[in-house]
Amino acid sequence: MEALSEKIFLKLDMPNDQNRRGDRDKIFDALKEKYGQVIMPYKILKELYPKCREANFEITVTLARRDYDWVVTKIECGDTTHNHYGLCVDLGSTTVIMRLVDLNTGNIITEECIFNKEIKFGEDILNRIFYTRNSKEKLYEVHKAAIDTFLELLDIIEKKTNVKGEDISIMTVAGNTTMIHFLLNIDPWTIFQTPYTPVFNQPGFINAEEIGIPISGYVYCFPSVANYFGGDIVSGLLYTEIYDSDEISAFIDIGTNGELVIGNKDFLVAVAGAAGPALEGGISKFGMRAKKGAIDTIKIINNEIKYTTIENGKPLGICGSGIVDLLSEMFLNGWVDFSGELKENASKHIIKVDNELAVEYASKDESKNQESLIFTQSDINQFLKTKSAAYTMVAFLLGEVGLTLDDLDRFYAAGAFGTHLNLESAVTIGMYPDLDRNKFNCPGNTSLEGAYKLLTNRNLLSKVDNIASKINYIGLENAKDFLEKMRGASFLPHTDIDNYPSVKANLIKRGLL
Structure with a gap:
């Protein structure tokens, strides 16, 4: 394992008349051969006294790897090398997934997912950008929503595993260009204004404390390539090789x-x-994300619609995979033609709603809200x-x-x-x-x-x-x-x-x- 951070247990000589080297310098001497250039922030420097002496100079040093150096993120008394954790995050505009990893073994301890709290400012990214335009206060609101999402995930993880934020030394984040701008409280307006260039492409390593994430180390954000081409895709290319x-x-x-x-x-x-x-069902009145009650698969057998729902809940609507199945099955059964136009007499499931053709994929009796779940011709066209x-x-x-x-x-x-x-x-x-x-x-x-x-x-x-x-x-x-x-x-x-x-x-x- 050569993780982005390491914990090293050091047994250093106690100060005496023959050895008057400073605490910081002793630590650097012990680390130099393996780690070369090491940086110790002022915040850590202030903790050396009395911590080193209280521990009889038996301490654990946590180091985070950055682009060209190592930085000390934590000093602890005694040997705590067994307590070494990191986080990786998929920062999506709709959902955020956080995974806790044991950095001694690479084992995944838990993985949690919640909706991105930025959604209240607009499900569409462009709506969020327009909301924050020319307003530092509104930009901070969206930034805080992103941070609050991280905080909730950290809280869920701590309650589930007893691993606290202070025990986490490094976090990697993959997200699209706009999401990373919001996370870092940087105005993304330039992304959608000609010539569509972001404020940055390579944010690199950010001190977690500076952006309000309570871990004892750094946040690494994957670089983007362009306004619509973010670090989440760069991360995907890294994975697939x-x-x-x-x-x-x-x-x-x-x-x-x-x-x-x-x-x-x-x-x-x-x-x-x-x-x-569209692929999250957003084009249709009854479209929805992939959660409990969403119809996720559809088959047409003997001219009847058969479906499954996520977690076997009563149907509330349809998600992206269900829509693709619905269109495919209707096409293969002659309910729509090559242009996607519904054929009114092809099935009893094809009905008129407000003078527009639609397919009813779940009846009032079947749906949880006792509403007829439909996909209209306009939905198909979209x-x-x-x-x-x-x-x-x-x-x-x-x-x-x-x-x-x-x-x-x-x-x-x-x-x-x-x-x-x-x-x-x-x-x-x-x-x-x-x-x-x-x-x-x-x-x-x-x-x-x-x-x-x-x-x-x-x-x-x-x-x-x-x-x-x-x-x-x-x-x-x-x-x-x-x-x-x-x-x-x-x-x-x-x-x-x-x-x-x-x-x-x-x-x-x-x-x-």
Whole structure:
């Protein structure tokens, strides 16, 4: 284990007439051979007396690794090396996940997740940015909401494990560009104002105390590449090791933002854009996040809708994976045509609501709130824009680097959405390309896993910087034919059905083509 922090037990000589070296200097002498350049902040220096003498100069020194040096974060009496913890965090705009790790072993002690308290200032990131514009007071409100989210998670972890913040020496945080600006109480307005440049790309190591996080060390924030391309994706690339592979891979993560990277050890190119709330169900009246009561899978069997819900709760609405299933199943059963238009007489589940066609996927009797749960034609049209953007990013970027889908060896569908999504459904509606299914990999929350990987292996620090600097980011504002390609991809699965041979074969088998 070569974690981002270390705890070292030292037995130093007591002061005497023959040894009058200062306490600080004795500590540095003992550390120099292994750790080289060590920094001791004034706050720690003040604690040396009387602490060292009270401990008979048997002390534990906690060191945090930074880019080019080690810094002392804590001095304790006696041997406390067994008590060595770190945190890794996925800072999402909707949810925040925090993982407590034993840095002596790398073992995960617990992992907790809560909603980001910033949501009260707007579910959409852009709403939060507009809320804070030209107001330091409002910026601080959003910053405090982010910190309060961390504090609640720390409190949950302490109650569950008895590990206190003061026992934690290092934290790694992966989040998108705007979320890291809010966390550090830095105005993100420039991110969404031409020429769309953030205040910083590489925040590096921040003293936790300075931003209000009560741990006894540093917070490391992964670097971003551009306004829509944040440290959460850099962290994901670190985890998947695309940057170090001979194989050509595509890495896509669709959440609030949609980010795509294509490349290998020789090159990395990327695009990104705002995906909006569609994949969290935000486009529909009954859309919802993936929590208890959300319909997450759907099948149509003998013209009847069969669904499952998260935690088997009575249905409250539908989340992103359920929407993808719903569209796929309706398409394969002839309830919608290639343009996504509902066919009024195809099923009794297709009804009119306020003079608009809609599909009722759960009846009043079935739903928890005794409301008819519906997905309207407008909802479908809105979702098709999101799915076409995902496909078009892949097609556009491959074209930019002179590759085709056949050149891809791996296709990583990252993030919570990629994990819970039915792959066949995503291909059927044209969200993902029609590749050999063995090429697909759904690695889960790569943002969190990359943060964990760095937390437990400090030798990867230079890799992180190399990944960020290696990425050739292409702004979609320069893609003149992007919207035209999106229109082509807004059909089910695409205007050119030959791009989807497995879907075409399925439609022929079902007598729909």
